[in-house]
Amino acid sequence: MTRRAAIVAGNRTPFVRAGRRYAQVSAQDLLVAALDGLVARCGLAGERLGEVVAGAVLKHSRDLNLTREAVLSTALDAATPAYDVQQACATGLETAVLLANKIALGQVESGIAGGADSASDAPIALDDRLRRVLLDLSRARTPAARLAALSRLRPGQLRPVPPRNAEPRTGLSMGEHAARTAAAWEVSRQAQDELALASHRNLAAAYERGFLDDLLTPYLGVRRDDLLRPDTSLEKLAALPPVFGRDLEQPATMTAGNSTPLTDGAAVVLLASDEWAAQHRLPVLAHLVDAETAAVDHVHGEGLLTAPVWAVPRLLQRNGLTLDDLDVVEVHEAFASTVLATLAAWEDEEFCRDRLGLEKPLGSVDRARLNPVGSSLATGHPFAATGARILATTAKLLAERGGGRALISICAAGGQGIAALVEA
Amino acid sequence: MPNLPKVPNPLGQDPYGAFVRSGPGALLAARAGLPRPPRLRRFEPGQELLTGPALVVELAGATRSAQVAGWLREAGARVLDDLAAAGEDRLGAVVVEATGVRRVAELAALREQLAPAFARTAPSGRVVLLTGLPQEFPDPEARAVQRGLEGFARSLGKEARGGTTVNLLRVATGAGTALRSALEFLCSARSAFVDGQPLVVGPGVPVPARERRVAVVTGAAQGIGAACAEVLARSGHHVVCVDVAAAGERLAAVANRVHGSTLHLDVTADDAPARLADHLAVRFDGADVVVHNAGVTRDRSFVKLDAAAWDAVLGVNLLAPLRLTAGLLERTGALAPGARLVCLSSINGVAGAKGQTNYATSKAGLVGMVEALAAPLAERGMAVNAVAPGFVETPMTAAMPPVPREVGRRASSLLQGGLPVDVAEAVAWLAQPDAAGIDGQVLRVCGQSVLGA
Numbered sequence A: 001m002t003r004r005a006a007i008v009a010g011n012r013t014p015f016v017r018a019g020r021r022y023a024q025v026s027a028q029d030l031l032v033a034a035l036d037g038l039v040a041r042c043g044l045a046g047e048r049l050g051e052v053v054a055g056a057v058l059k060h061s062r063d064l065n066l067t068r069e070a071v072l073s074t075a076l077d078a079a080t081p082a083y084d085v086q087q088a089c090a091t092g093l094e095t096a097v098l099l100a101n102k103i104a105l106g107q108v109e110s111g112i113a114g115g116a117d118s119a120s121d122a123p124i125a126l127d128d129r130l131r132r133v134l135l136d137l138s139r140a141r142t143p144a145a146r147l148a149a150l151s152r153l154r155p156g157q158l159r160p161v162p163p164r165n166a167e168p169r170t171g172l173s174m175g176e177h178a179a180r181t182a183a184a185w186e187v188s189r190q191a192q193d194e195l196a197l198a199s200h201r202n203l204a205a206a207y208e209r210g211f212l213d214d215l216l217t218p219y220l221g222v223r224r225d226d227l228l229r230p231d232t233s234l235e236k237l238a239a240l241p242p243v244f245g246r247d248l249e250q251p252a253t254m255t256a257g258n259s260t261p262l263t264d265g266a267a268v269v270l271l272a273s274d275e276w277a278a279q280h281r282l283p284v285l286a287h288l289v290d291a292e293t294a295a296v297d298h299v300h301g302e303g304l305l306t307a308p309v310w311a312v313p314r315l316l317q318r319n320g321l322t323l324d325d326l327d328v329v330e331v332h333e334a335f336a337s338t339v340l341a342t343l344a345a346w347e348d349e350e351f352c353r354d355r356l357g358l359e360k361p362l363g364s365v366d367r368a369r370l371n372p373v374g375s376s377l378a379t380g381h382p383f384a385a386t387g388a389r390i391l392a393t394t395a396k397l398l399a400e401r402g403g404g405r406a407l408i409s410i411c412a413a414g415g416q417g418i419a420a421l422v423e424a
Numbered sequence B: 001m002p003n004l005p006k007v008p009n010p011l012g013q014d015p016y017g018a019f020v021r022s023g024p025g026a027l028l029a030a031r032a033g034l035p036r037p038p039r040l041r042r043f044e045p046g047q048e049l050l051t052g053p054a055l056v057v058e059l060a061g062a063t064r065s066a067q068v069a070g071w072l073r074e075a076g077a078r079v080l081d082d083l084a085a086a087g088e089d090r091l092g093a094v095v096v097e098a099t100g101v102r103r104v105a106e107l108a109a110l111r112e113q114l115a116p117a118f119a120r121t122a123p124s125g126r127v128v129l130l131t132g133l134p135q136e137f138p139d140p141e142a143r144a145v146q147r148g149l150e151g152f153a154r155s156l157g158k159e160a161r162g163g164t165t166v167n168l169l170r171v172a173t174g175a176g177t178a179l180r181s182a183l184e185f186l187c188s189a190r191s192a193f194v195d196g197q198p199l200v201v202g203p204g205v206p207v208p209a210r211e212r213r214v215a216v217v218t219g220a221a222q223g224i225g226a227a228c229a230e231v232l233a234r235s236g237h238h239v240v241c242v243d244v245a246a247a248g249e250r251l252a253a254v255a256n257r258v259h260g261s262t263l264h265l266d267v268t269a270d271d272a273p274a275r276l277a278d279h280l281a282v283r284f285d286g287a288d289v290v291v292h293n294a295g296v297t298r299d300r301s302f303v304k305l306d307a308a309a310w311d312a313v314l315g316v317n318l319l320a321p322l323r324l325t326a327g328l329l330e331r332t333g334a335l336a337p338g339a340r341l342v343c344l345s346s347i348n349g350v351a352g353a354k355g356q357t358n359y360a361t362s363k364a365g366l367v368g369m370v371e372a373l374a375a376p377l378a379e380r381g382m383a384v385n386a387v388a389p390g391f392v393e394t395p396m397t398a399a400m401p402p403v404p405r406e407v408g409r410r411a412s413s414l415l416q417g418g419l420p421v422d423v424a425e426a427v428a429w430l431a432q433p434d435a436a437g438i439d440g441q442v443l444r445v446c447g448q449s450v451l452g453a
């Protein structure tokens, strides 16, 4: 029997819409803030941990050692090693899985996993032709060669190239991909708005009852996620114009209200062996039991964000579980329609039989157990941070109810997805 | 131990003080007869106890002079046989052993022996009078003499210059380790802003210190609470830094700096006592030190005071310490054996202040709490005291209107506001195991403010 990694504590910055209060800080600053808050909460200043593993999706080339550089700015012992991992929106959970596996194998006793993203401080690339000119120029030995390189310069090349939120192989943005999936599953506008409303209400209630007091540390004077709209309503959400899928035959249903905007923030979780946690007298919230990643061929027709539809049944099957065995189900709300399409797929007999190879439908998720304290539609979604936010939230939900089993499902760019099982 | 950063420079907060300590400013202030606040000596690691030799002045019936001289020597001081031995040196401390004085006539020796020594004290010098506990003397003259020494000490405090302080210890029969501990504290730079104060030293047996002592400080994100965290960490405590979630960013910085930990907790929340008790029991085997420091002000003249301003101040400053203490005492394992509790009162609570009926009620209320809890806690080997700061340079006082702020700063024998660290030093001293025997008292850290007694 291998050891299971204990989820000990979590911390994150409040999440903030890009270009607002965190506009002047980098992903590294955000990661340092999240780490230092966790270190303080657990009393780990000066402590050497097994490792810190984190990542960012929007990453500057100068941040090649993002996590290590962040660790050096924290109160942790500088002898704590670190490395970067990136798996798009799955980063924050994938880092936790990697760390949990090392803990299970006895390679490390403790560590921190997570991620940070600053869409405000996104890298801007040079035009590729300009980049070649500059590289040739730096290699040129003679004045003539330098002149030759420079002569290839054109004014148009001076325009910077901002990062694209589009899939390289399809040219479609994530929202457009999601709109196509939503149309295929006939996800209604009303259902999406209802899911968004529930997310805001649940998160607002969680703040009110102090649920986030030990999951979050204010940063730069921000105390709560600034996307949270406690007073939003179905009427307000229904009034928003659609922004994705406007070129499709079906009516466009996805709005700024039921989609996540670009967000800045960071989140981290402390994982450890039970022994390490006991030695440090840190109560264990839950254990990370198992995880499964999946990928779909979104280039040839699969829904870009549907990989968890495959990952979850495989994970449940391996652990001999059904959806009914779960007390909490956390499905990342990249878009309300993504969550609803995923749930619809699991309920669909034909799809489950033909595509997932299941004898009967996977089943339905009890809505009362789905994202009970809100998710990305209300918190926002700093890509690499989301997984760690959800993992810490899930662990605390289980600890709070005195035990149970939870499923986490997160979709990611590139047609990928990750699912994890958490038990307390 | 982490390398703790030095206390912030006080001059930045008190521009007048900084100016009149400068060359041209000093000249101007002297000419104009303006107050000239002295620069106070404060604790630094590795520092000598005193800035000059010590002298023990022995009055009639003294029994402890040799013991006191021995303690001072062990603490690294050079103790003189008589004033003449000082040569050119100015005195770092003068300790007056007056516990045996019983007759008015015997007080004359005070004038003859102390006056020349007092005139020779060094900057930030120390005068400590040891007296008896007046209540223990049935004889009217003896009690009058002992009680009279307090008036003497308070007056001498007002005459002292250059940051020299004058304090008085009332030594009860059976006084234990706290006498030595109090004497060392009052002679050291740690008591820079403690001036003109009497303190009773009673019997008390220190419990053996645990290997990893744990202190809780509420309101630790800034000001006096943050300073308490630093000083308690310096003396080897793991500090649980408590503050509202909204102050979490500053709180984390404080906790990480002192290698402590944070707990986001509104002390007024219904479940705050249970949550704090659980946290301390589960994570730390109980706290050795609890500092009730979280506090708020909502100043308003009494008739204009609304219910919210009343409730907020009474809730945070008084009800929360009462409830938290009860909760910690109730829960087995929340407090370690020999635990020390310290409440942050205020001289405004003792003396009263215009516009602060709510605040003064809460802060005087804490004195009542301390008095009532002392006996039951002593039975359990624990102790509780209050520290009453005078004007201290913190975000709380920075928010005051300029005129009262400037008056507050100067209206004391030391002619300046204290620093958060001054209050923290007193809190941390009361938390020391060897301070056992100081119990149920109010220690003012006010530079001998003119407010109150």
Ligand SMILES: NC(=O)c1ccc[n+]([C@@H]2O[C@H](COP(=O)([O-])OP(=O)(O)OC[C@H]3O[C@@H](n4cnc5c(N)ncnc54)[C@H](O)[C@@H]3O)[C@@H](O)[C@H]2O)c1
Pocket (backbone or CB within 6 Å): B218, B219, B220, B221, B222, B223, B224, B225, B242, B243, B244, B247, B265, B266, B267, B268, B292, B293, B294, B295, B296, B316, B344, B345, B346, B347, B388, B389, B390, B391, B392, B393, B394, B395, B396, B397
């Ligand atoms: N500054 C002075 O001159 C002075 C003088 C006398 C007494 N005091 C007392 O000393 C204590 C500290 O004063 P300061 O000047 O450092 O104050 P401050 O305002 O700088 O800090 C007080 C801290 O208490 C925290 N706090 C407030 N309400 C809380 C709650 N409900 N739960 C948890 N934390 C809460 C605040 O967030 C803040 O961090 C107070 O009790 C104050 O009344 C101060």
